[in-house]
Amino acid sequence: MSEVEPFVAGLNDNTRHKVVDLLNDRLADTISLTLAVKQAHWNLKGPGFIGVHELLDDVADRLRESSDLIAERAAILGGFARGTTEVVAQKTTMAAYPVEEHDIQVHIEALRERFVDVGQKIRAAIEEAGEAGDDDTEDLFTEVSRQIDKDAWFIAANAPLKGNAQTA
Template identity: 65%
Template sequence: MPENFVAEIKQDARKQMVDLLNANLSNAIALTLAVKQAHWNLKGRGFIGVHQLLDDVAARSREAADMIAERAVMLGGFADGTLETVSKAATMEAYPKDISDIEKHIEALKQRFMFVGGELRKAIDVADKAGDADTADLFTEVSRAVDKDAWFIGANA
C-alpha cells in the first residue's frame, strides 16, 4: 500500500477499510449513474421538479463518492472507481434502461437508494468493529445523505 496518512489504524484494519470503502465507492458511482439515467429519461406529471431534484441528488452522490475515494487513499490504499471495477463490483441492482414513466423512475430510484443505504449501514458496523471511527463516521454521513435523498425522491410518488 502507498503512504498512510492515518497512523493509529493497524495495517490489517487499513486494508480491510480500503476494501470496504472501494466496495461502497462502486455502489455510490452506480447510484449516481442511475440518478442521471432517470434524469435524462423521465417523463410525466411533475417532470421539471423531479428533473431538477435529480441534478441536485447526482451532485450529492458524486460528492459522497469523492469522500469515500479520498478516505481510501488517506488510509494508504487506492481508490478504484474505474468503469471496469464499478461494473463488476457494484452490488446495487442494475438500473433499467427502457423506462420513461416518472412514477417508475421514482420507484426504481427509491429501491436503489434504500439498498445502498442498507449497505452503508453494514459498512458502519464493520468500520466500528475494526476500530476505525473516522471511516464509520464517513459512512454515517453518507448514509444520512442517501436516506434524505431517498425521502426527497420518494415524496414525489
C-alpha cells in the first residue's frame, strides 16, 4: 500500500494495512455478487418474473451502496480501493455465476448460495476487523452483513416451499 495520509487517528500503520487488505478482499466479493444479481436480473424467466426482476434491481442498488462504503473506508484509511473488473475477477472468492441460464428458480438458488457464501465471509471480516482493533470497520462490515442477510432472505422467499408439493 502506497503511503497516503490516512484520515483517521488512532490506528497504527500495521492495522491500517491489514484492514485495507481485508476491505479490498470483501470489496471484490461484493462487486462480484452485484454482477451476479444483475446477470440474473437480465436473464431470468418464469413464474413470478416481474417481482423477482424488480427485486433484483433494488438488491443490486443496495450492494452498490455496500461496495461504496467498503471502498471509501479503504481510502479513508490511506489505502486504495481496488474495484476494477480486472482486480475483482482475480480476487473474488465467490463461485462463478452461470451466464447461460433462464430458469428463475435456478437463478434464485444460485443467488441464495452466493449470498450465504459472501455473508459468511463478511461475518468473518467483522471478527478480523475487531481483532485488528478497528471498531469502525467492524461496524461497517456489520451493517453490510445485515443487508446481505436481508436481501438473501428476500431472494430466497421467492423459491417454492420445500415439502409443499402441489397435486393436480
